Amino acid sequence: MSRQRELTDILNKWAYEYYVLDAPTVSDKEYDAFYDELKKLEAESGEVYPDSPTRRVGGEPIKAFVQYNHIARLYSLDKSVTCEELQAFLTRVSKVAGGGTEYTAEYKFDGLTVCLTYENGEFLRATTRGNGVVGEDVTAQVLTIKSYPMRISYKGTLEVRGEAVIRLSVLKKYNETAAEPLKNARNAAAGAIRNLDPRVTAERRPDIYFYDINYLSDGEPLSQEQAHDFLVKEGFKVFPYFRICRSEEEVLAAIDEIEVGRKTLDVLTDGAVIKVNDAAVREAMGYTDKFPRWAMAYKFEAEEVTTKVVGVVWQVGRTGKLTPLAQLEPVELAGATVRKATLNNYGDILRKDVKIGSRVLIRRSNEVIPEILGATEHTDDSREIEKPTVCPACGTPLNEVGAHLFCPNRGCRPRIAAKLDHYAGKNAMDIEGFSESTAYLLIDKKNVRAFSDLYRLKAEDLKDLEGFKAKKINNLLSAIEKSKTPELDAFIYAIGIDGIGRVAARDLAKRFKGMEELKKAAYDDLIALENIGDITANNVVAYFADGENLRELDALAEVGVTPRAEEAPKGGVFEGESVVLTGSLAHYKRSEAQKIVESLGGVCQSAVTAKTTLVLAGEDAGSKLEKAQKLGVRIIDEAEFERLIGKN
Ligand SMILES: [Zn+2]
Known part of the structure; x- marks a missing residue:
């Protein structure tokens, strides 16, 4: 195989892992290095493979959209907004199909419907739905999106259907710096795809969730479940939620699940889609002049x-x-x-x-x-x-x-209240029964200012507080007492260093094993950790350079607060090792391998530094491996890793 072919395949595999599976195995830097090499080879050979990732960038603006006649009509769905309408649909289905019909339940996304055509196993074109019969060619725009394959194993003519969306987190990020913020997520998605300039499409970073097959030249019509499996197998991005419902009760339960689930999704949804699973039942039910009779969109309230x-x-x-x-x-x-x-x-x-x-x-x-x-x-x-x-x-x-605007006064009342509330929180010192209103009471009536003041409170001090009876006082004081021996990571999180969340706090606790060591941490030691970036590393250094913070930490120690360092598993094969993972492993996701390393006493780093003692290199390992070789760090492959952890 030529190097150009090899690079094309590797990059497509990485893009699939990143964009379709949401499970990247290499860093952006490693991807970019291979990408640049491929571009160079393409320039030299003068040939660009049809499935080359270099084709998937925003090209020159086009003059106008070309109309396109869909091979098969793209129907829209009949909608129901009440339970009665939904029930009527289920009854119509059971009249045709008899009892025991299977349904499928999926999220209905609020974006722009697109249709992708493949021939001879290659991506050919992308179109909008338009009026269902005639759409617009948006191939140049959709090429910039990477949630679908350029090559598939199916060799007939295929049209698949998906919804182009912009994730809420992506939109938020875009709006942080955009001169003109995009207000509406649905319009933002439609505007990104139906934009004459593909570079604008790329900039807005839309995504596509595929959910149906619209046309298949060879083979029997597929059930919804088979269509879903086909999409997954061929490498299209599908939304993880897909339910087979074997009764009307299960349909209603799935709709409940979707209605609850949508509230925490990163994508706008406006309902649930219920379809008859079986292809024969679908054929028997047929279509109205607008909709398939075998599917229904159940609409929720607007978001x-x-x-x-x-x-x-x-x-x-x-x-x-x-x-x-x-x-x-x-x-x-x-x-x-x-x-x-x-x-x-x-x-x-x-x-x-x-x-x-x-x-x-x-x-x-x-x-x-x-x-x-x-x-x-x-x-x-x-x-x-x-x-x-x-x-x-x-x-x-x-x-x-x-x-941002900041109040520089450390004694500012709401600042102290928010600090105390954070300190006492569930993921921090876990002082049960302590709320923001408790904080305000203690600030106003008992002159509490610092964390350490909490530990000096006595029962008789609290008697005159409104709503504080003996039992409540007792509960609060024993909860405060109980918080004196926190896990080290919870304590690091509790003291509220700017930018240190639970995950970063855990990294710090693992790496430094105690407050004294953490106080002395240098910028370079911090930045090498997996979940610590440049700004946060500087925040940590600044926090421990501040006299007032150090005095408060001493005061906490004096009143008896002694964080417990999590015992690193003793005698594990990775004890004392600082480990960097690179490339992809055949049998483990990156996160799984990290957990194994940590459970056997190792500390994971994001980059190879002078402190790195071991590199686990999988397939297609890139620049990290090179750096490790240069530094003479011990390098092991997956087989050796499995031997070390006792798998082989
Ligand atoms: Zn203030």
Whole structure:
């Protein structure tokens, strides 16, 4: 096999792992190095394979969209919004099919429907649904999306159907820097695909979830389950949720599951799709002039609505950062009443053109408080939101750092309350019964300021607090007492170093094994850890260079708070080893291999450094392997790894 063919195959495999399976096995850097090499070979040979990944970039803008007649009509689905309508559909099906018909249940995504055509095993073209009979050719645009294969094993003519969407997290990221934020996720997806400039498509990073086969030239018609399996087998990205329902009860249960599940999805959905599974039953039921009779979209409430902004309050967080929170006219959104929504910072207010008195579009978000996407309409009494110059809580003049405003006063009341609340939280010191309102009470009445003050509280101090009876006092004090021996990682998380979440805290605990060692950690030691980036590494160093922080840590030690370092498994084969994984393993996902290394005493690093003692190199290992060779680090392959862990 030529090097060019080999590179094309490897890059396609990596793209499949990254974009379709969501399980990357190499870093972006390794991918880029191979990609650059392929581009060079293509330039030299003058040949670009039909399935080359270099074809999947945004090309030159096109003049106009070319119309395309679909091989088979792309039907839309009949919709039901009430249980009665859904029940009527199920009854119609059972009349034709008799009892025991199987159904399938899937999410209905709110994006733009696209149709991909393959011939002789090669991707040929992508089109929009259009009116179902005639669509538009969007091949250049869809080529920039990587959630489908360029080559498949099926050799007949094939048309598959999918929904192009933009994930909410991707949209959020895009909007953080975009001159013109994209308000609506559905319009953003449609606008990305139906854009004459494929570079715009690429920039907005849409994704496609494939869910059906629209045309198959050879072979029997497939059931929905077979179509789903076909898509998976050929390397198309499908959404993980796919249910076979063997009764009407199971259909209703699946719809419930979808309605709950959609609230935490990173993609906009507007319903559930219920289809008859069996191809013969489908044929017997046929089509109306608009819809298949054997499928139904059950629509949920909208995930985006408009409402009016009635005011803005600026909240002070534990780092002193001010976050504007919009007060809204109450509105129903995805099954809940919404009264407030976040705006990230003052710049965000300006970019989104949000004013008090204006109507705004809000969207359900993965977090508890929804996000304002932008203003839709201003009224005569709309007025600008003022940028505060002093802290609304303590009156201290604010600092402006980048896009954010900060209250620099460490004694600022809401800052302390948020810090204490975070410290006592479930994932931190886990002080049961301690809430933000407890924090405010203790700050206002008992002069509590620091974490260590909590441990000096006595029962008689708390007696005069409103709502504190003997039992409650007892519970709180024993919960505080119990928190004196936290796991080290929980403690590191609890003290609230900027940017250190639970995962990063665990890395720090594993690597440094104690607060004294962590205090002395250098930037280079920190950045080498898997979940610590440049900014966070600097935050950690800055935190332990601060006299006030160090005094508070001493005070905590004095009152008896002694974090327990997690005992690294003793005698494991990787004890004392700093391990880097690179390339793909045949029998383990990267995360699985990491867990095994850690369970046998090793510490995983993201990059090869002078501290690295061992590199586990799988197939197609790239630059990390080269660096390890240069540094003379011990390198093992998968077979050796399996031997070490006792598999062989
Ligand atoms: Zn303040």
